[in-house]
Amino acid sequence: MESLGKLIxxxxxxxKISQQDLAKQYGMSRATIxxxxxxxxxxxGIRKIEAILNxxxxxxxxxxxxxxxxxxxxxxxxxxxx
Numbered sequence: 454m455e456s457l458g459k460l461i462x463x464x465x466x467x468x469k470i471s472q473q474d475l476a477k478q479y480g481m482s483r484a485t486i487x488x489x490x491x492x493x494x495x496x497x498g499i500r501k502i503e504a505i506l507n508x509x510x511x512x513x514x515x516x517x518x519x520x521x522x523x524x525x526x527x528x529x530x531x532x533x534x535x
């Protein structure tokens with residue numbers, strides 16, 4: 454969520470939109486927009502984030518996380534032990 458908040462803040466500032474104006478556009482409070490941007494809001498609906506991003510011409514998508522450590526199956530496939 455932290456990176457989404459940073460992105461929303463960047464997009465908002467690039468377009469010279471105030472937090473208050475963005476909040477009004479999406480039926481939220483200015484404090485909620487601030488919380489999203491600063492990653493301090495405890496809970497926010499994904500639809501709200503998606504609506505804001507869509508308004509800026511972005512699409513919210515999910516991609517699988519890359520594991521930092523290989524699984525046993527992965528190690529077997531690459532013949533890790535020779």
